[in-house]
Amino acid sequence: MANKKGNDEEFHPTGTVVVLVIFVITLIAIWATIYMILVGRGGTL
Amino acid sequence: MNQYQVPTAEKKLIGSHILVAILALALGSFFGPLQAFEHAGWDFYVYLKPLFKSYYQGLTVHGVLNALVWTTFFIMGFLTFNVVFGLKRPLKNMLLAKVGFWMMVVGVVAAAIPILANEATVLFTFYPPLKANWAFYVGLTLVVVGSWVEGWGMFMTYTAWRKENKDERTPFIAFASLVTALLWQICTLGVAVEILTMLLPWSLGLIDGVDPLLARTYFWFTGHPLVYFWLLPAYISWYAMLPKQAGGGKMFSDSLARLSFWMFLVLSTPIGFHHQYVDPGIPPIWKFLHSMLTFGVFFPSMMTAFTVVASLEYGARKNGGKGALAWIGKLNWNDPSVASQLLAGILFFFGGIGGLTNASYNVNLVLHNTAFIPGHFHLTVATAVTLSFIGISYWLVPYLTGRKLWQPKWATIQAWVWFVGMIIFSNSMHVLGLLGAPRRVPLNLAPYVPEEWNSRLFQVGLGGAILFISGTIYLVVMYMTVTNKQRVEKEVEVPIAESMQDPAATPAWLDRWAPWVYGSIALIVVMYGPMLFELIKNISLTSPGFRVW
DSSP: OHHHHHHHHTOOOHHHHHHHHHHHHHHHHHHHHHHHHHHHTOTTO | OOOOOOOHHHHHHHHHHHHHHHHHHHHHHHHHHHHHHHHHTOOOHHHHTTTOOOHHHHHHHHIIIIIIIIHHHHHHHHHHHHHHHHHTSOOSOHHHHHHHHHHHHHHHHHHHHHHHTTSOOSTTTOOTTBOOOHHHHHHHHHHHHHHHHHHHHHHHHHHHHHHHOTTSOOOHHHHHHHHHHHHHHHHTHHHHHHIIIIIHHHHTTSSSOBOHHHHHHHHHHHHHHHHHHHHHHHHHHHHHTHHHHHHSOOBSOHHHHHHHHHHHHHHSSTTGGGGOTTOTTSOHHHHHHHHHHHHHTHHHHHHHHHHHHHHHHHHHHHTTOOTTTGGGGGSOTTSHHHHHHHHHHHHHHHHHHHHHHHHSTTTHHHHTTBTHHHHHHHHIIIIIIHHHHHHHHHHHHHHHHOBOOSOHHHHHHHHHHHHHHHHHHHHHHHHHHHTTOBSSSOGGGOTTOOGGGHHHHHHHHHHHHHHHHHHHHHHHHHHHHHTOSOBOSSOOOOOOOOBSSOGGGSOGGGGOSHHHHHHHHHHHHHHHHHHHHHHHHTOOTTBOOBOOO
8 A cells, every 4th residue: 555655656747737727727717708798798798 | 367256137237227328329329419400490300290389398308207217217228237237236125126116117107208298398397387298297206215215225235335334435436436426315305395295186187276385495495415416426427437447557546545435425416596596486596695605616628627627637647647737648538438428528628617607696687597507507517428328338338248339439539529519519508508598498599599509500400410320329339339249359448547645544533424415404494494494384375377388
């Protein structure tokens, strides 16, 4: 178990962080686009 | 390979669930493309007139069979498998499981008869004052109660296991399946109360009217956690099976995985008002509070995304994967089960974003009741869930039947065709919604369709056609597999990814039920109690039933 853990501890999920950063940027971009549509239609839609 | 041998009786029971699920998917999926074709101006309903009377009848068949029957049967079968295989013991009470299963089957038949007779064209949300034949409501009740009975059987099996394994951590796939079954038991109380106290007596003529607002509140008590009832079984596979299949990976964190399941249990029910932002009669403060808790679900969702992607990355890098993203190419894309689930996950990336925009109190006003919503849930339930279940079936059906998967290459093609079809279909639905196209409308007949919608409506039809091809390939692969004369040489290995961290090191509080169950109930009482009290106190059973089809 100790060996297994030692090998696994060397793993740093940098690719995962990149994927999640892309996700958050895409999320903000899409949300903001729809928010601007809302604003563009005026306060009462 | 020395894996637990699931008894034949359990295998048959699980297989029966999968069979009913796939039959429901087959019939329901036939009507999906018809809706899409109608939008594109190719109305096939005129040719089906003697059998199916309207677009709305087809939409009801599609929604009920695909969103309710396919999912519920597949899930109950898969959860049963996970509990039995995970705990390494047969079901404690097989009779109970069989009773539950047959109640569900009878329920589906009872609901199907009025739907096919055009007496229950109320769509899968069955909002009153649309009024269906009483048999439809009885059928739905039987499906729900049958699934409860099956859940009780799983809990009894767990209790028996726990007595013999007092200090053990519950194996993850069993643990996560039990949490999912419990979530279902709690959340379906809403729809059970709706049907038994209002819709059924109303359809039988025992009361004259209904209160649509109270009915919708009960419905969405169930309706939102229903989404997690669909998603969590896919998550179980993504967390604990896919990493092994995709490249010999391990589950990145057993503790994070368990914590996220508990958070889903606690948070997914008391947030239903975010589906009722435009309903009058619900004060804005309650809508706001539910919207805040909805964003709370973002945390276990991101924990899931992190843990699953990290588990995949671990396997890919072990197999030589390099770079920030290039490692994705090292995943086992040639395995149809893997390809299906990875593609499901990629599209769920966008489904999650759509969900967050829907949940935003103000932004929702742009999207509410537009084509954006079906565009969104075709990325979630029709892709993240359905394509994952399809991927699971690519190993589970050979495992249960002992027959080789027929033409794995075709199965992989099927997943890619679904992916392409859904991108075209869902993207065009999202854009149409942003342009103001309403949902639940046969747009081919609408006189107000502006020029700018036309190209997108064509894409809806095109996407539907591609999805139909993919669905057909899936059914052919499944049929040819269960009738395949070639048997597997040895039992199919159940893909279980071991955890990087020893599960025994997982904190004990993540394997204790009481605090999480009491916490869930308390939060539901706080978030729903006052408003339900008000609505019930001022109940207004005044709305007559309508038949608009």
